[in-house]
Amino acid sequence: MGEPQELFDRDLLVRRRNRIAKVAGDHAFLLDRVVMEFCERIGGIKRTFEVGINLGAYNGVLSRELRSLDNIGLLIDVEPAIEMVKLCDGSRVVGDEAFLPFSNGVLDVVVSGLSLQFVNDLPGALIQIFRALKPDGLLMSALPGGETLTELRQSWLVAEDELFGGASPRVAPCVDMRDLGSLLQRAGFALPVVDKDRVCVTYPSALALMREIKGMGASNVLGGRMRKPVTRGLLQRACEVYQERFGLTGGRVPATFEILTVTAWVPHHSQQRPLKPGSAKARLADALGVREIGTNEKPEP
Numbered sequence: 001m002g003e004p005q006e007l008f009d010r011d012l013l014v015r016r017r018n019r020i021a022k023v024a025g026d027h028a029f030l031l032d033r034v035v036m037e038f039c040e041r042i043g044g045i046k047r048t049f050e051v052g053i054n055l056g057a058y059n060g061v062l063s064r065e066l067r068s069l070d071n072i073g074l075l076i077d078v079e080p081a082i083e084m085v086k087l088c089d090g091s092r093v094v095g096d097e098a099f100l101p102f103s104n105g106v107l108d109v110v111v112s113g114l115s116l117q118f119v120n121d122l123p124g125a126l127i128q129i130f131r132a133l134k135p136d137g138l139l140m141s142a143l144p145g146g147e148t149l150t151e152l153r154q155s156w157l158v159a160e161d162e163l164f165g166g167a168s169p170r171v172a173p174c175v176d177m178r179d180l181g182s183l184l185q186r187a188g189f190a191l192p193v194v195d196k197d198r199v200c201v202t203y204p205s206a207l208a209l210m211r212e213i214k215g216m217g218a219s220n221v222l223g224g225r226m227r228k229p230v231t232r233g234l235l236q237r238a239c240e241v242y243q244e245r246f247g248l249t250g251g252r253v254p255a256t257f258e259i260l261t262v263t264a265w266v267p268h269h270s271q272q273r274p275l276k277p278g279s280a281k282a283r284l285a286d287a288l289g290v291r292e293i294g295t296n297e298k299p300e301p
Contacts, residue, residue, distance in 0.1 A: 006120045006223045007120050007172075007173075007222065007223055007224075008118050008119075008120050008172070008221050008222060008223060009221050009222070009223050009225075010080070010096070010098075010118070010120065010221075012221045013080075013118055013217070013221045014080050014081045016217045016218075016219065016221065017058075017080075017081035017083070017084050017217040018081045018082060018083040018084070019083075019217070020214075020215055020216070020217045021059065021081065021083035021084050021086070021087060022083075023215060024058065024059045024084065024087070024215075024216070024217065025059060025061070026215060027212055027215035027216045028058070028059070028061060028216070029201075030114060030199070030216075030257055030259065031058060031061060031062070031113050031114055032061070033197075033199070033259070034062065034113040034114060034142040034259065034261075035061055035062050035065050035113065037142070037197075037261060038062060038065075038066065038111060038113065038140060038142075039065050039066060039068075039069065041140065041261075041263070042066065042069060042071070042072065042109075042111075042138075042140065043069050043070075043071070045071065045138075046071075047071065048071045048072075048073065048108075049071060049072055049073060049108040049109040049138065050073040050074065050108050051073060051074050051076075051106065051107055051108050051109075052072065052073075052074070052075050052076070052107055052108055052109035052110060052111065053075070053076045053077075053078050053102070053107060053109075053110055053111075053132075054066070054075060054076070054077050054078065054111050054112070054113070055078050055097050055100075055110055055111070055112040055115060055116070055129070055141075056078070056079060056080075056097045056112050056113070056114075056115020056116065056118075057077035057078060057079040057084070057085075057088055057092070057115075058079065058084055058113065058114075058115065059084055059087040059088065060077050060079075060084075060087055060088030060089055060092070062111060062113045063075050063077050063088065063089070063090065064089055066111065067089075067090065072109075073108075074091060075090065075091070075111075076090075076091040076092065076093060077089075077090070077091065077092040077093070078092075078093045078095045078097070078100075078101075079092070079093075079094065079095070080094065080095065080096045080097070081217075082094055097112070097115055097116060097118075097119050097125055098119050098120065098121060098124065098125050098128075099128075100128045100129065100132050102132045103132070104131045104132060105131070105132070105133070105134050105135075106132060106134070107132050107133050107134065107137055108133070108134055108137055108138070109133075109137060109138045109139075109140070110129050110132065110133060110137070110138070110139050110140075110141075111139075111140050111141065112139075112140075112141040112142070113141075113142050114142055114143065114144065114259075116141055116143055117143045117144050117172070117174060117175065118172075118221065122175065122183060123183055123186065123187065126139075126183055126184060126186075126187035126189075127187045127188070129187075130187045130188045130189060130266060133266045134266065135266050135267065135268040136265060136266060136267075136268035136270060136271065137265065137266040138263070138264075138265055138266075139184075139189065139262065139263070139264045139265070140261070140262065140263050141261075141262045142259050142260065142261050142262070143174070143175055143180070143259075143260050143262070144174045144175075144257065144258060144259065144260070145174055145175070145176070145177060145196060145258030145259065145260045146173075146174045146175070146176050146177070146258065147174075147198065147256050147258040148174050148256065148257050148258045149171050149213075149255060149256065149257070150256050151242060151245070151246045151253070151254065151255060151256060152171055152206070152209065152210075152242065152255065153170070153171040154241075154245065155206065155238050155239075155241040155242040155245065155246075156170045156171065156238050158238075158241045158245075159234055159237040159238040159240075159241050160234065160238075162237065163233065163234055163237060164234075168224070168225060168226040169220075169222045169224050169225055170220050170222075170225065170226075171220070172220075172221070172222055174258070175260070177194050177196055177260055180194050180260060180262060181194050184262065184264045188266070188267070189264035189265060189266065189267075190264070190265050190266070190267040190268075190271060191263075191264065191265050191271060192262070192263070192264040193262070193263045193264070194260055194261070194262050195260070195261045195263075196258060196259070196260055196261075197258070197259040197260075197261065198256065198257075198258050198259075199256070199257040199258070199259065200254050200255070200256055200257075201254070201255050201257065202248065202252045202253065202254050202255070203252060203253055203255060204251070204252055204253075205239060205243070205251075205252075205253060206238065206239040206242035206243065206253055207235075207239055209253065209255050
């Protein structure tokens with residue numbers, strides 16, 4: 001019996017990133033949105049991050065902006081695609097997000113913009129990040145949420161079912177917001193916070209959306225994908241279904257992108273912690289100016 005198939009074909013992902021490296025900036029509107037969010041959040045933290053990494057650095061746009069902040073020191077780009085690494089500035093390493101080339105407890109911050117979703121073992125990657133961070137080290141990551149490309153996913157499923165009586169995986173699954181919070185806690189992180197940003201973009205057609213995804217280097221890299229080329233008939237029917245079900249007035253079509261932004265810290269004695277049950281020194285009833293009612297006491301009418 002063979003080994004179980006991995007969810008993502010990482011070699012194919014790297015080849016595609018290398019192929020589109022020179023035009024990556026033309027299709028990075030989602031990453032640009034993440035860059036603005038990260039700069040605002042990290043710039044507002046009153047502490048200095050002396051050494052950090054940008055994990056899955058893509059073309060280095062996130063690092064370029066973060067390095068302009070006063071509280072960011074050395075920030076190393078880590079990216080598996082060599083042609084993308086060539087576009088990065090400053091310190092850089094050809095490395096895989098799933099295999100961190102860093103010792104335990106050497107980093108103050110790890111940032112990752114729209115890259116960890118392609119890791120086959122996300123829990124394992126989070127554990128490695130946790131170990132590489134110092135106490136009170138920060139992880140900030142953005143990943144696509146479960147509603148991302150829901151229109152495209154549904155259109156492919158309907159088209160293939162109509163033409164072939166079944167469907168093959170074409171749009172990658174995305175992590176759920178609640179599951180992501182649980183994974184962070186299991187990895188050992190403290191104070192995890194996951195925020196959701198829902199972005200709706202319109203395109204002239206479903207085919208234009210598919211070209212955009214290809215330009216991002218994010219087209220189908222699922223390990224269980226159909227190896228045969230997409231037929232013209234299937235592609236045409238998928239575009240028709242997209243237009244029929246989701247088309248807007250004027251002929252354009254919408255595409256939903258959901259971005260989950262993660263902030264989590266390695267535990268440290270300086271961090272806030274919840275009080276133990278029964279350790280409160282003041283009563284809630286006194287603070288609210290009301291009379292406390294006992295468990296066996298009936299409230300007054």
